[in-house]
Amino acid sequence: MLKDTFTLAGRLIKHNLRSPDTIITVVLMPIMILLMMVYLFGGSMKIAGVAHGDYINYVLPGILLITIASGAAYTAMRINVDKTSGMFDRFKSLPISKVSVLGGQALASVSFMLISTGIVLLVGVLIGFRSSASVGAWVLVGLLLIGFAITITWLSVPFALAASSVDGASAFSYILLLLLFVSSAFVPVTGMPKPLHLFAEHQPMTHVIMTIRQLLAVQNVGNHGWLALLWLAGITLVAYIIGLRLYRRV
Amino acid sequence: MEAIITVSHVQKRFKQQVVLEDVSLNVTAGTIYALLGANGAGKSTLLKIMTGLLAGDQGQVTINQLPVTENLLQVQRLFSFSAQAATVDDVLSGYENLVLIARLRHVGQPKAAAKALLKQFDLLQAKDKRVADYSGGMRRRLDLAMSLVGDPEILFLDEPTTGLDPTSREALWRTIQTLKAQGKTIFLTTQYLEEADQLADNIGFLRDGQIVATGTPAAMKRLAGTDQLELLFATAALCQQARLVLDEFKPKMVDTTGLSMPLTEMVQTTSAVLTALAAADCPPVTFKVVTPTLDDVFRKLTKAVS
Numbered sequence A: 001m002l003k004d005t006f007t008l009a010g011r012l013i014k015h016n017l018r019s020p021d022t023i024i025t026v027v028l029m030p031i032m033i034l035l036m037m038v039y040l041f042g043g044s045m046k047i048a049g050v051a052h053g054d055y056i057n058y059v060l061p062g063i064l065l066i067t068i069a070s071g072a073a074y075t076a077m078r079i080n081v082d083k084t085s086g087m088f089d090r091f092k093s094l095p096i097s098k099v100s101v102l103g104g105q106a107l108a109s110v111s112f113m114l115i116s117t118g119i120v121l122l123v124g125v126l127i128g129f130r131s132s133a134s135v136g137a138w139v140l141v142g143l144l145l146i147g148f149a150i151t152i153t154w155l156s157v158p159f160a161l162a163a164s165s166v167d168g169a170s171a172f173s174y175i176l177l178l179l180l181f182v183s184s185a186f187v188p189v190t191g192m193p194k195p196l197h198l199f200a201e202h203q204p205m206t207h208v209i210m211t212i213r214q215l216l217a218v219q220n221v222g223n224h225g226w227l228a229l230l231w232l233a234g235i236t237l238v239a240y241i242i243g244l245r246l247y248r249r250v
Numbered sequence B: 001m002e003a004i005i006t007v008s009h010v011q012k013r014f015k016q017q018v019v020l021e022d023v024s025l026n027v028t029a030g031t032i033y034a035l036l037g038a039n040g041a042g043k044s045t046l047l048k049i050m051t052g053l054l055a056g057d058q059g060q061v062t063i064n065q066l067p068v069t070e071n072l073l074q075v076q077r078l079f080s081f082s083a084q085a086a087t088v089d090d091v092l093s094g095y096e097n098l099v100l101i102a103r104l105r106h107v108g109q110p111k112a113a114a115k116a117l118l119k120q121f122d123l124l125q126a127k128d129k130r131v132a133d134y135s136g137g138m139r140r141r142l143d144l145a146m147s148l149v150g151d152p153e154i155l156f157l158d159e160p161t162t163g164l165d166p167t168s169r170e171a172l173w174r175t176i177q178t179l180k181a182q183g184k185t186i187f188l189t190t191q192y193l194e195e196a197d198q199l200a201d202n203i204g205f206l207r208d209g210q211i212v213a214t215g216t217p218a219a220m221k222r223l224a225g226t227d228q229l230e231l232l233f234a235t236a237a238l239c240q241q242a243r244l245v246l247d248e249f250k251p252k253m254v255d256t257t258g259l260s261m262p263l264t265e266m267v268q269t270t271s272a273v274l275t276a277l278a279a280a281d282c283p284p285v286t287f288k289v290v291t292p293t294l295d296d297v298f299r300k301l302t303k304a305v306s
């Protein structure tokens, strides 16, 4: 089963190598937002506890998540194309485990997301991102990013399978981006109007961002770490179950 | 003769629409079964149920005595399925498509298997071309080649020749006959009576959610009737005159200025009729050959059944 998953992921990686523009599109938007935030607004942002010129350190975790979220549009697109083109029917009629087909999609998706996140992180470092975090903290950040990519990948599966067109399938990534904007990605939630503040403070994106931010700033993570993990695990489980059930039916 | 595939009392509805009312059929090992039906008759739906891609509402399908739904992985090793639209990966080359399926079928030497099939299906030259640049006929051939990876005993082919030109169609017919000669069992669907006639050992007509008739191609053709030669004349008087001249061909009136007669030998009968008319100085304005359509056949068959 694992072998089939790798074979099927290999197919999608070949696809991507043949149209490298998709990787470029995925990293382009987060980089634009990063540059805009840092050079356009960063100068006038005053955030308690953040020294002037340190705004890039504040904003980078959110940008990394935006990279992963915009990669989800392509994950959903690839799954939807395989559904509508009948490739899923071809794979389903083969004597292989049904999980391996979606597993291959997920493996490819997470790999692409991590590659683009790496590229965006590199750009961040080039324009001044610095962290004195230990190797251990970096490993934790890496694991959390992988976990986030896995969650977002499986979350895109039910949307991709339910959508009747490629455009519909990729549209769901806008919801993710919206959630990221209404979180602590760019500004502290405390400055937001009351209802928005309450929502932003407790939604999963904020916990993931806060965990990464605090780890990289060598600060206490508090409850954010556990809450982030719980959210990610819960969402993944639900999306996985619904996704697999939908896959059996399409 | 042993039935390798059995379908008993399969039913399927989509919401209110009953697509398969009650379908039963048997396929003998080593034979070709052609499921004939018009657009929307439910051919693809039945095929998907037979291959376990879709769950039926009622009834059972067995392959090699094993119920398909309960033994999916086991029976999937015995067959392969070519869907109605050639499902090939456009971004990969023909060779990569075959290697992919060979890996997934856990064939011993995927690359060698892929090359052998490319050769067999005359695709060696286009081996490294992206499938997006293949012609419709090449895609079909590749699709069939992908279904032969791992040498499955049974092949399910959904309208394998739709969209092919006559030459490619005949080439595909030969391939299918070769596969039968190798001992494979083939279940295919088609909208063409002629195709079923060329290939099949047994034909089943699917209509209104049921198999309304089943039998050998010869038996089906007897039911379908022969081609008709239709002649059109300038005036009713000329038509009457022609009717007398052509008496031996048993003409029937169509309207007041047309005649229709059975065409036993396409060329001989036509030329004899036209010569006789020219000699009698009452040539037709035009003539045409009318082949019984699938609908005509269906009408006759439903009558014959009820």
Ligand SMILES: Nc1ncnc2c1ncn2[C@@H]1O[C@H](COP(=O)(O)OP(=O)(O)OP(=O)(O)O)[C@@H](O)[C@H]1O
Pocket: B014, B019, B037, B038, B039, B040, B041, B042, B043, B044, B045, B046, B084, B191
């Ligand atoms: N997934 C589905 N949901 C709803 N209706 C469906 C579905 N699949 C098929 N149908 C309906 O079932 C009927 C039979 O469809 P099917 O594709 O089996 O016909 P067919 O004989 O293969 O036709 P064709 O020759 O055009 O391929 C059609 O009326 C179709 O609209």
Ligand SMILES: [Mg+2]
Pocket: B043, B044, B045, B084, B158
């Ligand atoms: Mg069909």
